[in-house]
Amino acid sequence: MNLTYRPLVLGITALCFSAIVLGRAQAGGNHFYAPVVDQVVKEECGSCHIAFAPSMLPASSWQRMMGNLKNHFGDDASVDAETAARISRYHMANAADAGGQRYSGKLLKGVAPGSAPQRITELPAWVREHRKVPGWEWRHKDVRTKANCAACHAYAEQGYYDE
Amino acid sequence: MATLFLTAQPAVAETPNEIQAALKQEAAGASGFQGFSAARGEDFFKAKHGGEWSCASCHSGNPAAPGKHARTGKAIGPLAPSANAERFSNPKKVAKWFKRNCSDVLNRVCTPQEKGDVLAYLLTVKK
CATH class of the missing domain: 1.20.5 (Single alpha-helices involved in coiled-coils or other helix-helix interfaces)
Structure with a gap:
C-alpha cells in the first residue's frame, strides 16, 4: 500500500x-511594480524619465501631480486635457493604494495617509532600501539622479527592482 | 486613381520633408523669409539661448547618436531622421516636442524659421 x-x-x-x-x-x-502598459501613458510619462510605476505612489500623490504639470519638478510637462484625463485614470486605477498591488504596501510604510508625497525617492521605505548606496554611486556619470532607476535596476522597465 | 492613392495615405504619418514643407509655408508668412539654412540650424542646435541647456544637452552634439536627458539620464533615441526613422514622421509629436523643448531651452516658443533651420540641419546629418 x-x-x-x-x-x-x-x-x-x-x-x-x-x-x-x-x-x-x-x-x-x-520588488515587482507593474510597468506602464498603456501606450499613451507610457510615451507621455516615459520620454524624459522612465515611466514610473503607478503602484509606487498612492492615488492622492498622482492626483496632486496631475494638477500641477505646469511645474513638474521644475519643468513644464503639461499635456492636453484628453491626455491628462487618460494618464490620471490609469494612475488612479493602478496606484499603490488602489488595491491588489503586492509590494506597494511595503513601499508606503510610514507615509501619512493623505500626505500625497511627490517623490518616490523620498518615501521612507525607499530611503531605507537605498541607505547603503554610497554617495559616489549616486554621482556616477551613468546614474546622476535617484530617479534614474534603470541605471542600477537593469530590469526596471519590466517592473523588477531587485538588487 | 491619383486621388485614390492620396486618400489612401494614413492620416498622421508624414515624412520629414513634408513636415519641412509645412514649416516653410508657415515661415514664408514672415517678412524677409529667405529659406532655411542647415548651417544656421546647426548653430542654433548647439548654442545655449540664455538658459542652462542647448538642444545638444539632451540630444547630444551628434544628432545621429543616442542622447541622454540632461537631468534624469534617461536614454533618448537619435534625433536625426537618418538614424531614427520615427523622427519627424508625426506632426503632432513634432509640435509637442518643439513646444516643450523650446520652452526648456529658450524659455519661449520657437519661430517657424528656427524650427525649419534645425530640421534642415538634422536632415543633413548622416548616420
Missing part, C-alpha cells in the same frame, strides 16, 4: 515546490 502511494506523494510534493518557485520567479523576488 505504502509503496503505491509514495510516487504519487513525491510527485505532488515536487509539483507544489516548483509552483512556489515559479510563482516567486514570476513575481521577480520581492
Whole structure:
C-alpha cells in the first residue's frame, strides 16, 4: 500500500515546490511594480524619465501631480486635457493604494495617509532600501539622479527592482 | 486613381520633408523669409539661448547618436531622421516636442524659421 502511494506523494510534493518557485520567479523576488502598459501613458510619462510605476505612489500623490504639470519638478510637462484625463485614470486605477498591488504596501510604510508625497525617492521605505548606496554611486556619470532607476535596476522597465 | 492613392495615405504619418514643407509655408508668412539654412540650424542646435541647456544637452552634439536627458539620464533615441526613422514622421509629436523643448531651452516658443533651420540641419546629418 505504502509503496503505491509514495510516487504519487513525491510527485505532488515536487509539483507544489516548483509552483512556489515559479510563482516567486514570476513575481521577480520581492520588488515587482507593474510597468506602464498603456501606450499613451507610457510615451507621455516615459520620454524624459522612465515611466514610473503607478503602484509606487498612492492615488492622492498622482492626483496632486496631475494638477500641477505646469511645474513638474521644475519643468513644464503639461499635456492636453484628453491626455491628462487618460494618464490620471490609469494612475488612479493602478496606484499603490488602489488595491491588489503586492509590494506597494511595503513601499508606503510610514507615509501619512493623505500626505500625497511627490517623490518616490523620498518615501521612507525607499530611503531605507537605498541607505547603503554610497554617495559616489549616486554621482556616477551613468546614474546622476535617484530617479534614474534603470541605471542600477537593469530590469526596471519590466517592473523588477531587485538588487 | 491619383486621388485614390492620396486618400489612401494614413492620416498622421508624414515624412520629414513634408513636415519641412509645412514649416516653410508657415515661415514664408514672415517678412524677409529667405529659406532655411542647415548651417544656421546647426548653430542654433548647439548654442545655449540664455538658459542652462542647448538642444545638444539632451540630444547630444551628434544628432545621429543616442542622447541622454540632461537631468534624469534617461536614454533618448537619435534625433536625426537618418538614424531614427520615427523622427519627424508625426506632426503632432513634432509640435509637442518643439513646444516643450523650446520652452526648456529658450524659455519661449520657437519661430517657424528656427524650427525649419534645425530640421534642415538634422536632415543633413548622416548616420
